[in-house]
Amino acid sequence: RQRWEANRWFLQADGESGKRHGNETIRVTPLGEVSIRLPAPLAELANAPHGRYVLTAKVRFAYRGQEWADRVHANRAVAYRIHYDVQRARWYITASWQCATTPTIPLKAALAEGAIGVDTNADHLAAWRLDVHGNPVGNPRRFPYDLSGTVGHRDAQVRRSLTRLLKWAKTCDVTAIAIEDLGFDGEKTREKHGRRKWFRHLISGMPTGKLRARITSMAQTAGVTIIAVDPAYTSQWGAQHWQKPLTSKNRKTTRHDAAAVAIGRRAQGHPIRRRTTPPPAHRSDEQGHRIAQAGPGTPSAREPAPVPPDPRTRSARTGYGAHAGDQCAQHRSGHAIEHVQLMLSP
Template sequence: MGIVRGRSGSPKSRRLHVLKDRLAAVRADWRAGRVRIVRGGKRLLNTRHHLQAAGLTEEQWRQRWQARRWFLQADGESGKRYGNETIRVSPEGQVSLRLPAPLAHLANTPHGRYVLSVRVRFAHRGADWADRVHAGRALAYRIHLDLQRGRWYITASWQIPPAPAIPLSAALAHGVIGVDTNAGHLAAWRLDTHGNPIGRPRRFSYDLSGTADHRDAQVRHALTRLLNWAKACGVQAIAIEGLDFQNEKTREKHGRRKRFRRLISGMPTGRLRARLLSMADQTGIAIIATDPAYTSRWGAQHWQAPLTSKKRKTTRHDAASIAIGRRALRFPIRRRTAPPPAHRSDEQEHRTAQARAGVRGRQETRPHDTGSCTRCMPPGHWAKAGDQCAQHRSGRTAEQLLLSP
């Protein structure tokens, strides 16, 4: 008598059932109005059961737990005095709190307010904060305890209005900086208005290991150096690839290619784009998102070898940054082709096969020779000879101009 063995299904189907169960649990909590939030953090809460592995005593853990839960936060409102009624900070740095009715007897000033004895100041963007305070515009404050330093800090935040859109031609009037995003660094190269690389390539490294605050600080530091270099060069636009790996990291799509999934997971595309847009608005630099197709391959094919010398080694990422910058400038990625060999075409009539005589900057296709030819060409064969996009890639070479919100 034979034994029939049942199959448990493929890994994809099992993972689908697990995701459906998680979705059902989340929907049940949402219908019941149950919010699963741990004040202080779920990771710190679980550390309580593994104090020896974390190297903490119960008292040290209790101090961290209380420090995470000791904070006071209030959103601002435009039209109120100094931009916030609950937590009010004067231009001189005096902090006062609006106490609730059960605690009104603890107030040390009229109208149920408690004034702190210390003064505060904002070292970062203090001028912007002072302008909003004098104008009575909305300011949100958060008071929290830093356990390691043993100090209380107050953080001010406000919403930045959308920046006005500028024409693409105006943003590219002084050239562009092409940036290639990689796992661990940003490769950048400056291009002039004709699409030619200027100077030497730059590399801005970052380390995405460690905590979330450390990773965010690393990305912010790399972008700060990139924007400072753009300001020093006088460039008003930065071209970056419009990458989005949100749907590319799944195991269902790439299977067991763990190395490739780890590589694309190490590229902070979404976080980098959001941070770059917000930081570029403060410096007046426009961000251009370009089509990422074949930039690394074509850049290495047309620019890596010509720009490599004994004193400078051009990497594949540096060549890709040139391709990104040229695509933002609406130029083809390829370089000017060499003339044909002698006794094969026209005795090297043109030293370059794309630029017309007297035109130094514009790179165009070679003009059609109307003389005799050995083969018969169909009508309209040269109709799209000057169309850069048709020869290179269908669609637009530069997708859109992005500015920080």
């Protein structure tokens, strides 16, 4: 009898995208506070503004709690059902949502508007926007987070930094973010790094696993493509080839900013290392070789150079020039005599 009655003691409300925390009737904040919007006949029982009743107990979702927090933070639709369990004599709240199928986007289409390279660090994310040719645009951006304190505080800090990163990508009309495919799960031991305890403590504090899981789900909702690249030599080559050229009087480029440029260029398929400065004139020819990056459509240095005209006749040699394919073009005036050979049958 009690179970039969308990099956009718429930309150259910569908979610609404765009509403605060994804549901207007049953609202659950990221901190676990539950409030119910009362109907007009029960408005006098409200203990909060706008005709809402706030429950004294707070809730927590142990299963897939990170995905729920991402949707609530982005005001995505979440449906709730409050019901009573007779055997345990406790009230429970169930959250549910529908995951839309994400279409597969080709890499070339995702990089059509450039990319944003992101360098992951122990206390911040260093990001820089790159155009389609791999050149940095604007100034670098930093998204700090504090990983001290409780687990909930750390998760909130990571979520806040990733939300700011995705919003910045939307304002730049960029649909691709390149991050390092870091994984220190098997590289935290003393056998790997020796007695460098400070370095092992540093890589242990980097939230690489949480960042991968969190940014994947949040980027899917925002419509941004995540590109994981090989992290080999990105910090070293970025500092060697991009830190000094991108530093000016009004902008101080750090190693992390230069590493973000290297990560973005690797995702776009461009080389990270720049051409070295040509040697002095007394060690090589006066002209040297180019150090600037060539744009698309620029002739390659390996293409044959045009042959200068003959100084005696002031004309191009045979097989060269604008009429190289025309067999009638000769150095002298007039056209060549056409020789036709007839095959006579016996």
